Amino acid sequence: MHDDKPDQFVDELLDAALKRYGGEGPRAGLETRVLAGVRRRQGAARRRRLVWALAACAGILAAIVLVLHSAHAPSGQRVTRASVPPQAVKPVPNPGSADSRIRSPRLVQGHREKPRTPKPVVRATKRPEQFPTPMPPTEQEKLLLTYFANTTKPDLLAETNKAEGAAEISNIKVAPLEIEPLDDSESGQGK
Amino acid sequence: MVEAGQVILSESVATTEGGRDELEDAVREDGRLVYKVAYSVLRNHHDAEDVAQETFLRFLRQRRHWAEIRDRRAWLAKVAWRAALDRKRSPAGVALEDSAEAVSKLRADGAGADEIAASREMMSLVERLVGSLPSELREALTLSTTEELTSAEIAQMLGIQEGAVRNRLFRAREILRQKLAAVLETRHAR
DSSP states (O other): OOOHHHHHHHHHHHHHHHHHHTOSOOOTTHHHHHHHHHHHHHHHHHHHHHHHHHHHHHHHHHHHHHHHHHHHSOGGGGOOTTTSOGGGGSOOSOTTSHHHHHHSHHHHSOTTSOTTOOOOHHHHSOOOSSOOOSSOOOHHHHHHHHHHHHOOHHHHHHHHHTSHHHHHHHTOOOOOOOOOOOOHHHHHHHO | OHHHHHHHHHSOSOSSHHHHHHHHHHHHHHHHHHHHHHHHHHOOHHHHHHHHHHHHHHHHHTGGGGGGOSOHHHHHHHHHHHHHHHHOOOOOOOOHHHHHHHHHHHHHTTOOHHHHHTSHHHHHHHHHHHHTSOHHHHHHHHHHHTSSOOHHHHHHHHTSOHHHHHHHHHHHHHHHHHHHHHHHHHHHHO
C-alpha cells in the first residue's frame, strides 16, 4: 500500500505540470504579427500566381507561334532528305509537275536543313546523266526517229519533190490574161 | 506596439471591407485560441505563431464560404489543430532518464510541486509522458490543456461525444499519474 503523501505529491505535481503544459500564452502583439504574416504570405501567394499565369501565357503564345509557323511553311520543306525514297530520282511521268520538283534531289535540300546533316540516302544512288524523259516514245515516234536518223536532208527534199501531189501542181497551165480596153461611151455614161 | 498593430490592422490583407473586418475580428477574438491549440501540439512559440498565421490565411482564402461556417471559433481551432499536426516533428528534448533524474533530485532537495513543475526537466518529462499516451487520449488531453476549449468544443473537433471526451481525459490523467509516480518512486528508491 502506498501512503497518501506520495500520491498527493504526484497529483499536485501532475496538476501543476499539466497547467504549465498548455503554455503561458502568446507573447504580446500576437494579433499584429499574425496579421502582418498573413498579409506577407498572401502577397507572396499573389506574386506566385502571377508568375504562373505569365508563364502559362508565354507557353500558350509560344505554342500558337509554333503552330502558325508550321502552318505557313511550304510543305516541301517538311520532307526530309532521309525520308525520300530512292525511287524519287527515277523518271517521273511529267517533269514539269510540282510533284517531280518536290522529289528532285536539289529541291529536297530545304533551307531549314542543318549543314551538318549526314548525306541523304538519295545521294547514294547514281545520278542520271540526262534529265529523265517524261514518257517512253511510242512505236510511231520510234519509227519516225529512226527514219530521220537514217535520211539526209537532200534526200528528204528529193523525196518530197517526188511526191505525187507536187507533180500534178507542176503540170497546171495558166492561160494568159486578156483585158479589153474600156469603151468611151460606156465611160462617159459612167461619168 | 499597439500603434503598429493598428496600422497593420488598417492596412488589411483582405480585399473587401467586409473581409477586412471579419479577418480582424477573427484575429482579435480567436487569435489566442488558435495559437494555444497550435502550441499544445508543437510545444514551440515560433512554430505556433507560424501555424496561427497559416490558419488565418486559410480562413481568409475561404472568405467566399464564410457564410457556411456556423461556428468560426471551432472552425479555426480545427484548422489550427490539423496544421499543427502536419507540422509536428518528433521531439528532440532531453532523454527521459535524465529528466526523471533531475526531477527526483529537485524533490530530494525539498522543492515544492510548483517549483518542480516550473523546471525545464519536469516539462520535458511531462512532454515525454504525454507523447507516450495512445493518440486518442493524447489528443483529448492536449486540447484540454489549452484551457481555451470546452469539452463540447473538443468533442466537436475530434468528432466524438462530449462524454467520451471526459472519459478520455480521465483515462489519460490516470495513466500519466501512474507513470509519473513510477518514475519518481524508482529514482527515490535509489
